[in-house]
Amino acid sequence: MSAPAILVADDHPMFRSAVLHALREALPQATVFEAASAATLDQVLAAQPQIELVLLDLAMPGARGFSALLHVRGERPEIPVVIISSNDHPRVIRRAQQFGAVGFIPKSSPADAIGQAVAAVLDGGAWFPALTAERSEEDAQLAARLAQLTPQQFRVLLCLADGLLNKQIAHELGLAENTVKVHVTAILKKLNCHSRTQAAVLVRALEPEAMP
Template identity: 65%
Template sequence: MSETLRLLIADDHPMFRAALRYALGEIAPGASIVEVSSQSALEAAIASGEEFDLAMLDLMMPGAMGFSSLVYARGERPELPVVIISSNEHPRTIRRAQQFGAAAFVPKSAPTTMLGEAVKAVLAGDIWFPPQKAERDEHDAQLADKLALLTPQQLRVLMRLADGLLNKQIAYELSLAENTVKIHVTAILRKLGCHSRTQAAVLVKGLSLEDEGADLHGSTTQ
């Protein structure tokens, strides 16, 4: 692999990031690695304009709601392949990750050889997912299609709206004028086919992992 590879790791557990960095050093020697530990830090890294060849995302970072980090990354940088690294190995989680645009899914319990297979496949332009039996979910497909209509800024506004923030709070967090936030909210509701902020928030809850049947209280480290 090229020594100029730039990789982005997004995980809130320092020990797991260190383990992943070590593993990637074996897989892609000489690669440059940027680490972030929250949704806001991920947004800043992606918005910085820095070029990355691959992003590796945990699903349970602070500020993220299930697949929101994946949806945001794909919306902001559709050319950037995203590998999900998660302790939630439920077949439906794996299927949903694929439907929301991930290029690969690697369980945190997987050996380094499996991680290497996934990374090499994705960098070669392929996808990589472990065998799983969950079927395609039409509700998830429709949600993914709706979210794809939003601009990256609208996605940022939507995620904060789903957290229950008021327009002035969203404006403060995103350094926007309150009127700009109002305009974004109006556009978001129209694109999502929602009649209220509450309805949009409920729609976003479809990104959560709460019905996957796995331990959602934190990720495990290897």
């Protein structure tokens, strides 16, 4: 296997260190980047086009449940994403799979599981614990609706879900207020929502515990 470039996105420094150690043991030639928030994740992805794999924690500052997973899939669909989470409920694992992850590693897993999962995914495979939760049609429909959004529209949607006004969104994302208005109109149309509140409800459905 050639030397892969891997991004580890987790807000806990000690856990990131543990993952880095496991990766060095399994793939000593790998180049590893780190991110501690959704914003940093975005910056590293933009700055490092050579990244081949993302190991992603669901609970990071700036992320809402599966939003970071959906954002990476929209921004860089060619990059496989493996979720690493302390929430390993079968329903959460199934939702991660439906929202586009190619693997799921519970944080309670032994260190060598990380190396095995990464090797499997880099080889074109997948890595999931045994699943007992049923596939959800609601999640499939939600993923399909959100997939219509551009990466910038998805960022605007997350701001909407935080209750920000257009002026605040413009400041947050460095956009003109008129541009934000255009994005909001497009978002509501694509998601078939009649109000900003309806769109925010869709984002809340991305929380790992959210049930259809």
